[in-house]
Amino acid sequence: MYEAVMATDAHPTAEWVYEAVRRAMPRISLGTVYRNLQVLVEEGRLKSFTRDGRTRYDGDLAPHDHFACDRCGLLLDIPRAAEPLPVEKRLKARGFAVSGRVLEFHGLCRKCRRGIQIAKGGRK
């Protein structure tokens, strides 16, 4: 189960993990997958986050940000700089305790961007 999540960099959903694990253990139930994924998150071996109303799991524990392509759904990891953002420093200076952040860019990946331009200029 843990291995299933680690085996991809695609930020799988519980559903995806279910399908993957099912190949090795055909009788496993979806509830068990949810339960064990939660346990793994609590143990700190996985991280979880929410995108489009579904929980996704990630075996990469290093803090990182994301870029999401609006068209093809690609979700790209972006390593995070050691230095906190200026706006975070400002929050701390104002007395807030900042313990984490979510930073997610969205737009078009290289491939999709090219597709759009061609569609606009070239044909139709």
Place this chain on the structure above:
Amino acid sequence: MYEAVMATDAHPTAEWVYEAVRRAMPRISLGTVYRNLQVLVEEGRLKSFTRDGRTRYDGDLAPHDHFACDRCGLLLDIPRAAEPLPVEKRLKARGFAVSGRVLEFHGLCRKCRRGIQIAKGGRK
């Protein structure tokens, strides 16, 4: 309806809007609220985002980031600097078209932070 969202800075949920609008139009249904909020978002008069599995609406169209208190649920708007983040520039340089971002800090607000410290050091 639009006015109901504009009348608060609390990033209301559809439920909240429903309760608010109901006072003026007691026969309105929750479905209608959802539908019309969607329309307003499509028209670009409101923005929506998701937090803790519920959709929230925001009448402030200026791009801004958020700070969320883990303890009391406070959700604070943070005005966004004109200058894009260095990491965004890097993405663009790599050929991605970045059209927006979500940046959300979380931690403890001033009040809650104080509460925790007192609880730890002082009593019990």
Place this chain on the structure above:
DNA sequence: ATCAATAATGAGAGCGATTACTGATATGGA
């Protein structure tokens, strides 16, 4: 090995948020 205590699982019901459907009512030209 045996057996009781404990933990984990599968199957499916339940839940909260949201969306889709449906029939009734209102609006607005020809």
Place this chain on the structure above:
DNA sequence: TCCATATCAGTAATCGCTCTCATTATTGAT
């Protein structure tokens, strides 16, 4: 007036996820 279109309230359905509970391992003494 008559029909077309739009909107809405009410409600059923869906979706992702969690909970319950009877059943099935697993564990740790004996």
